[in-house]
Amino acid sequence: MRASQFFLATLKEAPQEAELPSHKLMLRGGLIRKLGSGLYSWLPLGMRVLHKVERVIREEMDAAGALEIIMPPVQPAELWQETGRWELYGPMMLRIKDRAEREFCYAPTAEEVVTDIARKELRSYRQLPVNFYQIQTKFRDEIRPRFGVLRAREFSMKDAYSFDADEAGMLASYRKMYDAYVRIFTRLGLKFRPVNADTGEIGGVASHEFQVLADSGEDLIAYSDASDYAANVEQAEALAPAAPRAAPAQPMRKDPTPGTSTCEGVAKLWNEPLARTVKAILLYANHRVHMLLIRGDHTLNEVKVGKVQGLKGWRWASDEEILHAAGGPAGYLGPVGLDRAKITVVADRTVAAMSDFICGANERDFHLRGVNWGRDCPEPDLVADIRNVVEGDPSPDGKGKLAIVRGIEVGHVFALGRKYSEAMGATFAAEDGTQKPFEMGCYGIGVTRIVGAAIEQNHDDKGIVWPDPMAPFTVAVIPMGAQKSEAVREAAEKVYAELSAAGVEALLDDRGERPGVMLADQELVGIPHRVVIGERGLKEGVVEYQHRRDAEATKVPVAGVAAFVRGRIAR
DSSP states (O other): OBGGGSOOOOOSSOOTTOOSHHHHHHHHTTSEEEEETTEEEEOHHHHHHHHHHHHHHHHHHHHTTOEEOOOOSEEEHHHHHHHTHHHHSGGGSEEEEOTTOOEEEEOSOOHHHHHHHHHHHOOBGGGOSEEEEEEEEEEOOOSSOBTGGGBOSEEEEEEEEEEESSHHHHHHHHHHHHHHHHHHHHHTTOOEEEEEOOOTTTOOSEEEEEEEEOTTOSEEEEEESSSSOEEETTTOOOOOOSSOOOOOOSOOEEEEOTTOOSHHHHHHHHTOOGGGBEEEEEEEETTEEEEEEEETTOOBOHHHHTTSTTOTTOEEOOHHHHHHHHSSOTTSOOSTTOOTTTEEEEEEHHHHTOOSEEEEOSSTTEEEEEEOBTTTBOOOSEEEOOBOOOTTOBOTTSSSBEEEEEEEEEEEEEEEETHHHHHTTOEEEOTTSOEEEOEEEEEEEEHHHHHHHHHHHSEETTEEOOOGGGOSOSEEEEETTTTTOHHHHHHHHHHHHHHHHTTOOEEEOOSOOOHHHHHHHHHHHTOSEEEEEOHHHHHTTEEEEEETTOSSOEEEEGGGHHHHHHHHSOO
16 A cells, blocks of 8 residues: 555644543544544544454454354344343443334344344254354443543444353353454454453353453453463452461550541551451441441452342442441441441451451541450351452462453453343254253454554554554555655665565555654554665665564665565564
8 A cells, every 4th residue: 555545644642632542542643533422433544453353353253153144233122121121221321212202222232132033043953053243333321431442432342142052052152252262362462361250231150351451451350370360350259368367465445546537547547557457338238237347458349249148239328327227427437336236247258367456436536456256246247258359369269379460351251041042032942842042152352442452552652563463554665765766766666566466565655755754653553564765775785674663673685675574574
C-alpha cells in the first residue's frame, strides 16, 4: 500500500478525555474517532488491525469445528423474558420499541437467540455436538464508558455456543474452546493467562477468563509462583492459616480513640501493626443484620460474600439497622457484647484464627485491645472465606505462594449446563428415546477490546509497538529525500515491490513529507519493521533496517533486504 493512496489521520495530541495509553494512541494514531459516549468509528488503519484479529479468531474457531453464523443484534423481549433475564439484566440493556410498540433489546449477548435456534433446528442426539459462533456488534449501556474501546458501550465480540447431549460432552466442548483460545491469544502475540473466574450473570458450572497482563488492567489476578494456578482475585480462595490459634496473652482493655473510626487510624494511634486490627462490616440479608469481620489490612470480597450461606442477595445495612443490632455506630463496632439474637457474626478464616486482636467497642470513640474468641466473646456464628487474597498468601492448590498482577479480560469461557435450555424448553431426542435438555457452553472474545489490550501491553513514549500478527502493516518503507533523489525513489520502489512479491504487507511512504514526520508517524502507528532508504546509504549499497523495539538500526545490503526482513518477521 502506498501512503499517498491510504488514509493516515495522525494527531499530535490526544483529546483531554483520553486517559489510558491505548485510548490516547488509538486516537492519535488514527485508528478510531469518537462519535459519542462509548461510541467509536473505526478508521481504515484500525480496520486493518481488526481484520487481522478476526482472521486469527476465525481460523482457530473453524479448526476447532465451530460453525459460523450471524444473529440479529436486535432481539425480541419475549426470548429474554423466557429466561427471566429481561428483568434481571438491568439498565445495561438498551431496550427499544418498534412502531407496533413491541419490545426489543439491542443485544448485549445472544444466549437466548442461539437457544431458540437450537430448539427449532436440533432435534436428535445424532446432530450433536454442534458449536455455533458469530462475530457481531454488541451493546451494553455502561454507566460510565471510559478507557476508549476497553470500556465502550458498542463493541465487536466473537461469541460461540456449544450444544451437547450430556455433561461429559459439554466439558469436552468446553476444553476444546479453552485450547482454541490459548492458540488465538498466542498467535496474536499477547502475554496472557487463563484464570479461574466467577460465572457472574451468565451463570454456569465452570468459568475461565483470559486476561492480557497489563499494569492498566481493571482486574486483579492471583497466580502461584510454583504452579500453573491462576484465578481472578474475586474467585481465588484465601486459605485458613495453617497454624492453630494462639492462646490469649493479654487482658482485654477498653481505651479511648476519639475521632478515630478506621483500623488504620487506631493502629497508628496505638502504634500497633494494622494486621492486629479487625474491622466490622455490617450487611443485611434474609431479614437479619450480619456483622462480617476481616483483618484490618484485608479487603472484603463482595462476590464471595454473596455465596456465603444466608447472605445471597445481601445489601449494606442502614445506620438505623446497625445501631439497633450492634448498639453502636459504624467505625466503632466489634464482636464483644453483642446480642446474638439480633445479629449474626461471620468471621473470615484469618480473623477466626486471631488472638489478642483489636476491634471496636460498640461505643463511639472507643476500641478494645487484647480481644480473644471464647474468652471475651462467643465464637463466630460462621467462619467463611470472605476476603480478597493478597500477595504472599499460600496458593489454593498447595503449591507456592500467590503473586498479584493486573489484567484486561479479553476472553471468557463458560460451561453453562442446562440453565438456558431448561428455561426455554430446548430439548432433543436422546439415544434412549426420551426428550432431554441440551448441555450448553458459551465462549466470548472481545474483538475490539483485544486491540486496546494489545496496545496497553505494547507501547512506548513514541507510540504503539504492534506484535507482528496484529500490525496494520508489517513493514514501513521510508525514502529519505525522495523528491530530490531519483536513486532513492527507484530503490524505494524496488524494495517495496520485492517485499510485496514476498507476501509482506508493506507501506511505502510516498507522501513527500519531511523525514522527521514520516519516522514519527511510523513509530506512532506502531509498524513493527521499517526500512529507511537514503542517498548516502545507497552509495554504500545498503539500507537501514530497524525493528520498532531495536535501539539502533542495522545496515543491510539493498539486494538482500526483502529476505532479511522476512527472516525478522514473527511467524
